[in-house]
Amino acid sequence: MAFSIQMTLNGDKRRVDLDDPRVTLLDLLRERLDLTGTKKGCDRGQCGACTVLVDGRRINACLTLAASLEGATVETIEGVADGTELHPVQQAFIDHDGFQCGYCTPGQIMSAIGLLREARVHGDPERVREQMSGNLCRCGAYAGIVEAVLDAERQLAGNTERGAA
Amino acid sequence: MKPFDYLRPDSIDAAVAAAQAPDAVFLAGGTNLLDLMKGDVMRPARIVDITHLPALNGIERDADGGAWIGALVRNADLAFDDTFAHDFPAVAEALLSGASPQLRNAATVGGNLMQRTRCAYFQNTASACNRRAPGSGCDALDGLNANHAVLGWNSACIATHPSDFCVALAALDATVEIAGPEGRRSVALTDFHRLPGDDPADETVLARGELIVGVRLPAEAAALAWHSRYLKVRERTSYAFALVSAAVGLAIDSQGTITDARIALGGVAAKPWRARAAEAGLIGTRGGVEAYAAAGRAAFAEARPSGDNAYKIRLGQNIVARALARAAAGTPRELPALPGSPFATEAGELAHV
Numbered sequence: 001m002a003f004s005i006q007m008t009l010n011g012d013k014r015r016v017d018l019d020d021p022r023v024t025l026l027d028l029l030r031e032r033l034d035l036t037g038t039k040k041g042c043d044r045g046q047c048g049a050c051t052v053l054v055d056g057r058r059i060n061a062c063l064t065l066a067a068s069l070e071g072a073t074v075e076t077i078e079g080v081a082d083g084t085e086l087h088p089v090q091q092a093f094i095d096h097d098g099f100q101c102g103y104c105t106p107g108q109i110m111s112a113i114g115l116l117r118e119a120r121v122h123g124d125p126e127r128v129r130e131q132m133s134g135n136l137c138r139c140g141a142y143a144g145i146v147e148a149v150l151d152a153e154r155q156l157a158g159n160t161e162r163g164a165a
Numbered sequence: 166m167k168p169f170d171y172l173r174p175d176s177i178d179a180a181v182a183a184a185q186a187p188d189a190v191f192l193a194g195g196t197n198l199l200d201l202m203k204g205d206v207m208r209p210a211r212i213v214d215i216t217h218l219p220a221l222n223g224i225e226r227d228a229d230g231g232a233w234i235g236a237l238v239r240n241a242d243l244a245f246d247d248t249f250a251h252d253f254p255a256v257a258e259a260l261l262s263g264a265s266p267q268l269r270n271a272a273t274v275g276g277n278l279m280q281r282t283r284c285a286y287f288q289n290t291a292s293a294c295n296r297r298a299p300g301s302g303c304d305a306l307d308g309l310n311a312n313h314a315v316l317g318w319n320s321a322c323i324a325t326h327p328s329d330f331c332v333a334l335a336a337l338d339a340t341v342e343i344a345g346p347e348g349r350r351s352v353a354l355t356d357f358h359r360l361p362g363d364d365p366a367d368e369t370v371l372a373r374g375e376l377i378v379g380v381r382l383p384a385e386a387a388a389l390a391w392h393s394r395y396l397k398v399r400e401r402t403s404y405a406f407a408l409v410s411a412a413v414g415l416a417i418d419s420q421g422t423i424t425d426a427r428i429a430l431g432g433v434a435a436k437p438w439r440a441r442a443a444e445a446g447l448i449g450t451r452g453g454v455e456a457y458a459a460a461g462r463a464a465f466a467e468a469r470p471s472g473d474n475a476y477k478i479r480l481g482q483n484i485v486a487r488a489l490a491r492a493a494a495g496t497p498r499e500l501p502a503l504p505g506s507p508f509a510t511e512a513g514e515l516a517h518v
Contacts, residue, residue: 021171021212024199044200048267057241057270063199064271067171068192068214115266118245126502133403134265 005070009033010079018067025069026050026061029076037077037106041136048135051107051114052076058114060134077106080113088159089113089152098148100139111135112149121153166202173214177221177344177378183213184374185346191215191376193237194271196264197280205290206281206297221275221378224249230384233342236275236377240330241266243274251516252387254496255412258395259333262505265404275377278331278341278357279369282324282435283406285309295321296365310472312408315465315481317434322365323471325432326358329505332431333395333412335439337386345375354380358436365435389414389427391517393496396488397431397505398480407432409481410505411464411488421451428464428485433477440464443485452493454486461485 004017016028026043029035029052041049043062050061053075080087089112092098099105111132121127128149129142137145174180184191188210192198201207215221221237224246232253234243240260243249250257264272286292286304293302305313305323313323331354339354352370359367371377397410410431416424426447430438443463450456461482468478487507498516501509 021169022166044203045196045268048265051267058267059271060196060267063196063268065171065192065195065199065212065214068173068195068216070173070217111267114270118266120245124502130403130502131266134267 003067005067007069007071008073009035010075016066021065021067023066024062025052025054025064025066025074028066029061029074035076035078038110039103039106041104041107046136047104047107048111049104049107051110051135053110053114056114056117058111075110077110080109087113088155089116089148092148092152092155093145096148096151097141097144099137099141099144104135104137104139108132108135108137108145112145112152115149116153116156121149123150123153125150167205167208167210169209170211171214172211173217175217177218177376180213180215180218181344181346181374181376183211184376186211189213189374191275193273193276194239194268195276196268196272197276201281201288204288206288215376227384230387232382232387234274234380234382236273236379238274240264240269240272240274240277244269250500252390253333253337253382253393254390254500254516255336255393255395255414256330256333256382258500258504259329259397259410259412261500262395262397262410263329263406274330274380277328278354278377278380280327281368283327284313284324287324295361296324296368299364299366306472308472311474311476312406312432313471313474314434315468315470315474315477316430316438317360317436318471319361321363322361322435324361324365324435326434326436327406327432328437329395329397329407329410329431331358331437332410332429334380334382335437336412336414336427336429337389338383338427339386340381340383341377342379342381343371343375344378345372349378351381355437355439360435368435385425386414389416389425391415391496392417392492394488394492395505396484396491396507398484398507402503402506402508409433409477409484411481411484413485413488413492415447415452415489415492417452417493423447423450423452426460428460428489430464430481430485433468433481440485442466447489452489454490457486457489457493458482460489 039049041047244260392415399405414427428440495515
């Protein structure tokens with residue numbers, strides 16, 4: 001049962017052929033579109049390594065059937081930097097040692113970008129911890145991750161203020 | 166994952182017709198369905214994708230204060246709808262105490278009602294489970310059953326329903342609106358899920374092909390907004406299912422007398438458990454520590470352990486009493502950083518004064 005869907009992927013509108021409806025968004029990205037930045041951890045929605053943005057919202061790509069994404073906009077870690085300039089959340093993870101082995105990091109960063117778009121952190125580390133709870137880090141870099149998210153929130157707020165001025 | 170046919174109908178009627186086929190399931194958020202399909206626990210022959218049906222995606226308010234929530238509304242969208250959360254705060258708190266932000270962005274209202282038990286023996290295809298494989302037995306009875314039911318269970322099944330959202334809906338007299346081959350009908354949420362009975366695999370009142378189109382909350386539910394909370398104890402602070410939870414709502418008149426009381430329990434039975442006798446004991450009283458403790462005892466009067474879970478009875482009594490005390494103190498204007506948690510620091514300012 002072959003068919004195709006139309007989606008916007010990291011800003012590019014494209015038609016994607018699917019030969020099997022069982023393909024998840026995660027497998028589509030990694031195995032068929034060569035976008036291996038999105039990681040497969042548990043493949044069961046528990047670890048958050050596969051977090052991407054669909055229509056601007058963070059979701060688990062492993063629990064999403066690609067076939068259902070007709071017309072969707074998908075953003076992955078490959079699409080967040082502006083050329084060679086890192087996204088403020090990427091830079092904040094480097095500045096605050098928000099990772100060790102790095103395997104969970106693309107998911108952490110996509111989740112943090114989604115969280116900051118949701119705009120409910122208000123500089124509160126407890127809210128960051130709770131609202132990043134869908135992303136596990138087995139190296140235990142949580143302290144740096146929380147600092148990175150709080151720093152990125154401040155920086156993005158500053159950019160908005162400058163942009164509005 | 167077993168191969169399946171994939172259909173994407175463009176109307177409710179077409180979706181209902183497509184789901185008449187044997188072993189057909191509806192796909193909405195997919196967060197529970199795909200997980201169970203990957204584990205071979207669910208093996209549908211046909212997936213009917215309803216995610217592109219716009220008629221199921223709204224939150225509507227009635228002139229009298231009630232609400233209609235479309236079956237495809239995402240958990241996060243409902244919890245963060247300010248008007249809705251203001252009028253039905255226990256529903257918002259319950260939603261935000263469940264799952265992870267990623268899952269709440271995908272999971273839907275209808276899917277939450279349809280989610281399957283988290284019993285490990287249901288999830289493991291090597292185990293006997295009357296819910297997954299009727300007639301095979303129940304390995305949970307003599308297994309690791311500390312998380313299992315203390316109300317409404319029998320020797321065929323001791324599993325619990327995992328939802329937080331449904332507990333709040335049960336407390337507030339929500340109804341489920343269903344479309345089927347014979348037309349539309351409504352069922353009280355407290356009648357939607359079945360207790361195990363002779364066939365635990367028969368989990369809900371839905372007939373083959375019937376589709377949840379929405380959930381309705383009556384105006385009386387909004388009248389409880391001043392004193393409405395959800396409290397949930399779990400094995401870790403975030404991103405875990407309830408061991409025991411309670412949704413409560415109170416109406417308190419200007420003299421301090423309780424005129425309406427609602428109590429529903431999660432994590433204790435195969436369905437969200439409404440504790441009506443405990444509610445009746447509160448009405449007409451002025452509340453207080455003793456009255457809330459008595460309500461806790463009444464809520465679990467018929468409870469009995471199904472295994473290594475007698476602790477849930479005492480825990481549940483205390484959760485009911487504490488949830489009532491929190492509700493009586495007033496719904497906070499802003500939910501705590503840890504919604505539904507006993508560890509949350511309480512915000513000072515009230516939402517309704």
